[in-house]
Amino acid sequence: DLGGHDTYMHKEIAEQADAVDRVLAGRIDDRFATVHLGGLNLDAREARAVRRVKILGCGTSYHAGMIGAQMIEELARIPADAEPASEFRYRNPVVDPDTLYVAVSQSGETYDALAAVQELKRKGARVLGVINVVGSAIAREADGGVYVHAGPEVCVVSTKCFTNTVVAFGLLALHLGRIRDLSVKDGKRIIEGLRKLPGQIAEIMKLEPQIEKLAQEYAEARSMLFIGRVRGFPVALEASLKLKEVSYIHAEAYPASELKHGPLALIEPAMPTVAIVPDDDLLEKNRAALEEIKARSGRILAVAHQEQEKADRTIVVPKNEDELDPILMGIPLQLLAYHTALALGRDIDKPRNLAKSVTVE
Numbered sequence: 037d038l039g040g041h042d043t044y045m046h047k048e049i050a051e052q053a054d055a056v057d058r059v060l061a062g063r064i065d066d067r068f069a070t071v072h073l074g075g076l077n078l079d080a081r082e083a084r085a086v087r088r089v090k091i092l093g094c095g096t097s098y099h100a101g102m103i104g105a106q107m108i109e110e111l112a113r114i115p116a117d118a119e120p121a122s123e124f125r126y127r128n129p130v131v132d133p134d135t136l137y138v139a140v141s142q143s144g145e146t147y148d149a150l151a152a153v154q155e156l157k158r159k160g161a162r163v164l165g166v167i168n169v170v171g172s173a174i175a176r177e178a179d180g181g182v183y184v185h186a187g188p189e190v191c192v193v194s195t196k197c198f199t200n201t202v203v204a205f206g207l208l209a210l211h212l213g214r215i216r217d218l219s220v221k222d223g224k225r226i227i228e229g230l231r232k233l234p235g236q237i238a239e240i241m242k243l244e245p246q247i248e249k250l251a252q253e254y255a256e257a258r259s260m261l262f263i264g265r266v267r268g269f270p271v272a273l274e275a276s277l278k279l280k281e282v283s284y285i286h287a288e289a290y291p292a293s294e295l296k297h298g299p300l301a302l303i304e305p306a307m308p309t310v311a312i313v314p315d316d317d318l319l320e321k322n323r324a325a326l327e328e329i330k331a332r333s334g335r336i337l338a339v340a341h342q343e344q345e346k347a348d349r350t351i352v353v354p355k356n357e358d359e360l361d362p363i364l365m366g367i368p369l370q371l372l373a374y375h376t377a378l379a380l381g382r383d384i385d386k387p388r389n390l391a392k393s394v395t396v397e
C-alpha cells in the first residue's frame with residue numbers, strides 16, 4: 037500500500053520520523069541516563085571486557101556501520117571500525133576473543149553477512165546483530181542484538197532502514213558508554229539529542245520543494261563528487277550510493293581532506309560537488325575545502341547547519357548533538373537522489389540490476 041505516495045522509496049523516506057520513534061520506544065532510561073536493549077545478551081561485566089568492536093555489513097548497512105563505529109568510539113571510547121562483510125570473510129581475519137563483532141543487515145538474509153557471522157561463530161567469537169527483519173537468518177545465528185524496528189522496507193534502495201540502523205547504533209554506543217566512562221551529563225545530552233530526532237526529521241521533510249528544484253539542476257550532471265570529513269564521510273558515501281543506485285548518475289565519495297591528493301583534478305563546472313558541512317570542530321577545515329573547489333570553478337551544494345558562503349546552494353538542516361548529526365545530514369540527500377531519479381524517469385523502486393535481498397555470493 038503506497039498510502040498516496042508514488043513510490044515506496046518516497047513513502048519510506050517520508051516515514052522516517054515515525055520509524056525513529058519506534059526504534060527509541062521503550063528503550064530510554066532517564067534515571068540512569070542510558071538505554072535498555074533487551075535482546076543484547078551482553079551483561080555489564082562482558083561489556084566492560086570488550087577491547088574492540090568490529091562491525092560487518094554490505095552496501096548501505098556497511099555505511100550505517102561506519103557511522104556506528106564512530107559513535108561507539110566517541111561515546112564508549114572503544115576502538116571500533118566497520119568493514120564490508122564480504123571482504124572480511126575472505127581475508128582470513130584474526131578472530132580475537134576480546135573483540136565484539138556486530139553484523140548489520142536490514143534483511144538479515146544477505147549471504148555475505150550471514151557467512152561472515154557463521155565463520156566468526158565457528159571460531160568462537162561473540163557476534164551481535166543490528167537487524168531489521170525479526171527472526172531472519174542472521175538474527176537467529178547471532179548471540180544477541182538490537183532490532184531496528186523500521187518496519188517493512190519494500191523499495192530495493194534502503195532509506196528508512198539506514199536511518200533506523202544508525203539510531204540503533206546510537207543506542208548501542210550510549211549503552212556501552214554508560215557502562216564504561218560516559219558521564220551521566222553526557223548520557224543525558226545524548227538522550228536529549230535522540231529525542232529530538234523525529235521532530236527534526238519532520239523539519240527536514242519540509243525542505244522537499246527546495247530539494248526537488250535542486251534535483252532539476254543536478255539531473256543533468258554525468259558525474260558527481262560527494263565529500264565529508266570524519267562524521268561527514270560515511271554520510272557522503274551513503275549519499276553517493278543512493279544517487280548512483282536510483283538515478284544511475286556516476287557518483288563517488290571522498291574524504292574532503294583527500295581532495296588535494298587527487299580528486300581536485302576532476303573539479304570543473306560540469307562536475308558538481310555535494311559537501312557535508314556539519315557545524316562541529318571541523319567546520320573551518322570543511323570551509324577551506326569548499327574554497328579550494330570554488331577556486332577551480334566547481335559547483336557546490338552544501339548540506340550544513342547554516343548557509344555556506346562558498347557554496348552555490350545550501351540545504352540547511354537542524355543541528356543536533358555533534359555525535360548524532362550524521363543521522364540527519366543524509367536525509368535531504370535521499371530526497372535529492374529520489375527527485376533526480378524521478379526527473380530522469382528511472383524505475384525508482386526497482387533499479388536495474390539490483391535485488392532487495394542478495395542471498396547469493
Ligand code: F6R
Binds near residue numbers: 098144146281393
Ligand atoms: C542500498 C542497498 C544495499 C543493501 C545491501 C545489504 O540501498 O539497499 O546496498 O544495503 O545489499 O542489505 P542488507 O542490509 O539487507 O544486508
